[in-house]
Amino acid sequence: MFYCEDCSKKNKWPASLAKSYGQCECCGKTAICNDVPSCQLSETPAMDKVMKQIVEDEAGSDEDLNAALDEVVVIVAKVQ
Numbered sequence: 001m002f003y004c005e006d007c008s009k010k011n012k013w014p015a016s017l018a019k020s021y022g023q024c025e026c027c028g029k030t031a032i033c034n035d036v037p038s039c040q041l042s043e044t045p046a047m048d049k050v051m052k053q054i055v056e057d058e059a060g061s062d063e064d065l066n067a068a069l070d071e072v073v074v075i076v077a078k079v080q
């Protein structure tokens, strides 16, 4: 995950020792960004969104929940 200082503070993500200039993956701003492996972050905005979706879907059928879980697997595969 590559993110700027603003996003680091906003999402309470750790600042990394390795920093380089580029486009933030979170807000798209071009700035000095922290380069941290996704596995070191507790959650990404995408995960947050999917987790909320799952909670909302809880009252629905098992099929809906399974579809939401499939989506999580795809997102986790993308961010890692």
Ligand SMILES: [Zn+2]
Binding pocket: 003, 004, 005, 006, 007, 008, 024, 025, 026, 027, 028, 029
């Ligand atoms: Zn940013």
